[in-house]
Amino acid sequence: MLTIGQLADYAGVTIKAIRHYHERGLLAEPDRDSSGYRRYTANDAIDLVKIRTLAHAGVPLARVKDLLDADPDALAAAIAEIDHNLEDRVAQLLRTRDQLAQLRGGDRLFVSPEVADHLDELRRLGVSERQIHLERGGWILMQTAPPEDASLWIAEKRELMADPEFRALYLEHDAAYDWPADDPRLPALADRTRNWFANRPSCSEIRRVPNPAIARLAAQSQPAASSPAWDRLALLING
Numbered sequence: 001m002l003t004i005g006q007l008a009d010y011a012g013v014t015i016k017a018i019r020h021y022h023e024r025g026l027l028a029e030p031d032r033d034s035s036g037y038r039r040y041t042a043n044d045a046i047d048l049v050k051i052r053t054l055a056h057a058g059v060p061l062a063r064v065k066d067l068l069d070a071d072p073d074a075l076a077a078a079i080a081e082i083d084h085n086l087e088d089r090v091a092q093l094l095r096t097r098d099q100l101a102q103l104r105g106g107d108r109l110f111v112s113p114e115v116a117d118h119l120d121e122l123r124r125l126g127v128s129e130r131q132i133h134l135e136r137g138g139w140i141l142m143q144t145a146p147p148e149d150a151s152l153w154i155a156e157k158r159e160l161m162a163d164p165e166f167r168a169l170y171l172e173h174d175a176a177y178d179w180p181a182d183d184p185r186l187p188a189l190a191d192r193t194r195n196w197f198a199n200r201p202s203c204s205e206i207r208r209v210p211n212p213a214i215a216r217l218a219a220q221s222q223p224a225a226s227s228p229a230w231d232r233l234a235l236l237i238n239g
Contacts, residue, residue: 001039011048018048026051026065058086114154115139121161131174169193173233181228190236 008015021027027047030038047068054064059082067078111119115136122132143150160166172189179185 001041002045003037004040007040007045007048010045011052013048013052017052021048021051024061024065026061026068058082110140110143111136112139112143112150112154114151114158115143118154118158118161121158125161125167125171127171128174128177130177165196169196173230176229176233177227179229181232183229186229186233187236190233190239193233194237 004015004018008018022029032038050068051064067075119132119136142153
């Protein structure tokens with residue numbers, strides 16, 4: 001006969017664990033003897049080792065009780081099912097780790113690899129972090145559109161950025177954010193921008209406008225997406 005402490009040492013578990021198994025109905029709790037101690041038998045030790053083995057193997061305690069007295073075939077089937085569930089959990093954990101790795105990667109979270117590469121290229125060109133943040137927010141929203149449209153838009157944008165004249169305009173528009181509203185460079189920049197688009201009437205970016213609802217949402221999500229200089233520049237371009 002064993003005391004609870006001796007049983008715990010024998011099975012390699014804590015006394016607290018044994019009491020928890022009592023509460024869960026997994027291990028029978030013997031009555032106290034005349035000395036006030038609970039005495040455990042060899043069968044209790046065998047059951048405890050089974051419980052410990054199943055629990056350490058990842059079997060939920062809610063399933064352990066049914067498996068203690070299961071026949072070999074039933075036990076094998078249950079273990080196979082639990083193993084399959086564990087595989088699913090491992091796969092989910094790996095996906096979570098990938099997402100965490102992407103989170104550490106900054107721009108590569110929530111956007112496609114093509115968009116992330118585009119943002120990296122903007123940074124290499126010297127585009128401000130403010131503008132990169134605005135673009136990233138817009139692309140996150142754009143990805144709610146059909147995948148084929150989102151892929152087409154980023155391909156078109158990267159093609160435009162490969163054009164030296166468009167790239168120069170893009171960089172100057174970015175810099176103009178911080179200019180005074182009466183900066184004398186704004187009219188010239190507006191003229192160059194208007195002429196660039198006028199000379200390219202077949203430009204795919206003009207022909208293919210994203211879903212208006214998505215475009216409005218993108219604008220509303222970026223309250224700092226304008227400045228006095230940008231507001232005046234927009235008026236000059238559209239005037």
